[in-house]
Amino acid sequence: MSADPNPNTPVKTPLHDVHLDLGANLVDFAGHLMPLRYAGETAEHQAVRTGAGLFDLSHMGEIFLSGPDAGAALDHAVVGKLASMAVGKARYTMLCAPDGGVLDDLIVYRLGDETWMVVANAANVAVVRDALTERVARFDAAVEDRSASYALIALQGPRSQKILGAFTDAPLADLRYYAILAGRVAGVDALVARTGYTGEDGFELFVDVADAVPLWKALERVDDVVPAGLSARDTLRLEAGMPLYGNELTPDVTPFEAGLGRVVKLDKPGDFVGKSALEAVAQTPPGRRLVGLVAHGRRAPRKGYQVVTSGGTPCGVVTSGAPSPTLGRPIAMAYLDSGVEETGLAVDVRGRPEPVDVVALPFYKRS
């Protein structure tokens, strides 16, 4: 959260002591000391699929853009159409480089007539803040990185609304997916967003760092609420076919290759950073495409492993992979080279080809 004088020492979140009390296994993730798992990642994963899981996501960045021209500034800076979004709504978008490569994927919330909140991945907060600052310089808009002031707690799973509803008078039933409201939750002020990264219904609660512990403890005391770590978060998002920055999304990949061309609004008014490059990309068949893989055997394809044809020729690369708790089989996302037949493929798992089927994403969709 707060800047640390030693860049090698990971920053503790406001919930650090809570994690220690819960016996969390902590890891340095993007410069933050984060819970990887508590009791066990499989039980945490299942809790989110069937009940509710509680996540500390305070490593994420909250960057505010405000001012009379903030909407126009944002539309110039990112690939989506945010200026015309209604107050109280959210949208998934991307910050791209001038060459069309992805610098970060973002959720942008409109909090007021002249205020937008940009939520960035922990590893990219500085990149996003600096790019936004540079790109909006000629607009009447100000960029402020408030990451150190906010804790982010997520409650995810089919029981989330019922559980959270006991702690707030806010009209949760009326809060649509990808919408946000300001309210009181368990006695603290919170921005309550119906967003997430698990493939389930759920909420993300942005609160002052000083309010993080009481809010967490109130929610954690509820029966069936299971604290869940980054390991479960990763398998949940993978099953839901959601990209992870640094895996599926990198500066070398365009949104179109990642199968997310729909977030690029080439028809919005005015120019935006990356527009000309992305216009060209949109008109040519992508050089590679992101696909889902399900393995026949038990050995999981992992990030960086090669996809090979039946003849053993490399034809792609795995970007994420793990044994899927829900499917009971290893799953992966991979970039396949253009023109590759989708049958008879295998992944080279440490020297042995493991047959895989190419499947449509996501692997899991909530009913």
Add this chain to the structure above:
Amino acid sequence: MIVSVPEQLRYSEEHEWVSGLGGEDGIVTVGITAHAADALGEIVYIEVQPSEGDTVEAGEPCGEVESTKSVSDIYSPVSGEITAINAAVVDEPKVINDDPYGEGWIFKVRVSEEPGDLLDSAAYEKLIEEA
């Protein structure tokens, strides 16, 4: 985090443990340490490549353990003939997390030569503290 390193066992630098060294039948039991199991997370798959009756060489990879998060090779800490593979952990790998030094044993070897550079518990504790 404090993990168990039983005194009566011997250890490899690759985080396997060995019990029963110097016994009359010459058969030792091999597993992975609590430290290794903890670092992997919940183990969901284990594969032991040699079959019963096959010979293994000390330091040679002879299988792998896979968790949700990562995968790690198993190296035989001793040379000899595999006399048993624990079918219970193949069926339910999480047993290795729950009881790494007991029910979570992985295979047994009839040792063919005196093992060389295994660590005692103090040396192994030092190794994992420095890691």
